[in-house]
Amino acid sequence: MDSSPRAFKANARAAVKDPQLKRALAHVKVGFIGKRAKAVARLPEFDALRDAARDIKVHTLDHLDLYLERYEERMTAQGGQVHWCPSAADARAAVLDICRRVGAKTVTKGKSMISEEIDLNQHLEANGITPVETDLGEYIVQLRGERPSHIIAPAVHLTKDLIEADFRAHHRHLPPERSLEEPRELVEEARGILRERFLAADVGITGANFLVAETGSSIIVTNEGNGDLTLALPRVHIVIASLEKVVPTLEDATTILRVLARSATGQEFSTYTTVSTGPRRAGDVDGPEEYHVILLDNGRSEMLAGPFRDALRCIRCGACMNHCPVYHAIGGHAYGWVYPGPIGAVLTPGLIGIEEAGDLPNASTFCGRCEAVCPVRIPLPKMMRHWREREFERHLTPRAVRAGLGLWTFLASRPELYHRVTGLAARLLATLAGRKGRLRSLPLAGGWTGVRDLPAPQGRTFHALWAERNRSTGP
């Protein structure tokens, strides 16, 4: 699969025909949706918390410069160091500089989508440093040389037989006759292998769910405990975070935490929520001696200026993709970049350009479930519509679509003509469809009828029915 949003259509076509992917994605539908619904039902305050979480994010984005200043001030006072990085290249260079200065050979990593965004692993490897992903899903994906296909469940596109095959291929020092059929056995094997890596690492890199201006802290949320071993054992802890992760206070982070796990995995609270503030203190017998935060912009300050500011509220729970019929059908890799699903369809064009990612905001049925479940109420469908408008304005929309829209505009602005043409079309299609009421193929609509029948109109238009209804029920 080509990993570029330009290949979206080809990727999506291949994905829907992949039976293994279909089996794996079935877990998304039953698992995530049911668990979230249960957790939400148990907390009467859930919707009030969503409103509060949205308000916190809106307030913070409106004052982002000031909160970042405060954050840096507090963080530096606790002995940490902020590295301001306008671009992905700046962030890669900053991480590599630290690793080189401390003579790092291996680096353990907690889960971080920003790391994917800046292609950090490739950069470290090219410079002779071995990055080891320690989140189980990330570890599996790293073994396979793939990207995560989901922001909180990186290996959700895989079934356990594939993971077993990867473990057998890579863990060659273990007895080949061992049993790896049960998920428990796979988890156990990864635990054993990664334990050694945790203890040997020179630098630990984690992401951040939040940066807290009040205390200069970074917060991560995990279930496995890998992030904690990553940040507690090595001599240096590097956090990579983007600008919009900052929140004002610990209370604000708490409000958002109350909706985060419930929206993501349906848990009441994640197993581990960990707050890091600076390096180890005088008298501490463990913890890192250095604490660095890589603060990445990479297009976000520009998004802040325009109609896509609200997308920066995202807290990366994954609920929008868990509830998306398009994601259910094609999985995350087809999107071709770091963030899949509805939030990816909005963020990707913002971060790498609509010219690169124009297909993504078009890959939506506008069913609206993403917005309905978003814990910070991002109007995702509206934003996808914004992107479509931009595409149209910039003449990026395919010629056939533009011609179609032009024709429709011509008709729709002439009601008499519109009624006559649509009435004729409805009757014609109904006649062609015959008694089945469905069309198996239709000129100019091959994109639709190539994979499914087109339900035909029943012969009357809405306007005609409405007029008749008014006549029969009128005064």
Added chain:
Amino acid sequence: MSAGRDAIMGSLRRALKRGAEEADAGARQAVDRRLDEFPRGPQPARAQIPPAAQVDLFEAMAVEQAATVARIASLDQVPAAVADYLKAANLAPKLRLAPSPELENLPWDGQPMIEVETGRAEGRDQVSLTGAVAGIAETGTLLLASGPEAPTTLNFLPDNHVVVLKASQVVGAYEDGWDRLRETYGRGHLPRTVNFITGPSRTADIEQTIQLGAHGPRRLHILLVEDTESGNGPRDGG
């Protein structure tokens, strides 16, 4: 400070249409106020209950997240309760103890079978024993803070994490836990690491089936010391 900082700050200020210092005074005030007042968001009613009920809720929620809880009448009973746990879990009688006087001074000589070492966790330790700052009733969550007497590695490296929590440390909401930390460390200050821990380590990365013991402890055992009036001695079914 750096070219990167100037570039990002310039871009943010343009995006937010910042003007002269004076015009931005209102924005600065709003920021100062929020940091100064740290207002709470909506508080779940489930944890706004009397202290004894909070302790029960804490226990029920922790058990739901696959922690085990044993109620004991006093701190002095911790060594015996640890011995019971090690026996029941069929573990070697060895323990890595947090270097805190309150835990070190417990009557460990009453359990001569248990080999007790203090300090940070090493790679081979099987069982650790630590204290806690608070227990959050809302979700059965433990709040731990690092320091010379509380190394963070004890919470993550050993297979078994045993935590001593006093009933008087149980609070309703996470925010009550922050307030306790503010009392200890001062406003705007936190120790190097603060851990909220809810049950033992787990993963659902393989086909969405939950497996316990991913990288952190496989088992989390809480010794709940009933040091308040509402908790007179161990109860049945604790």
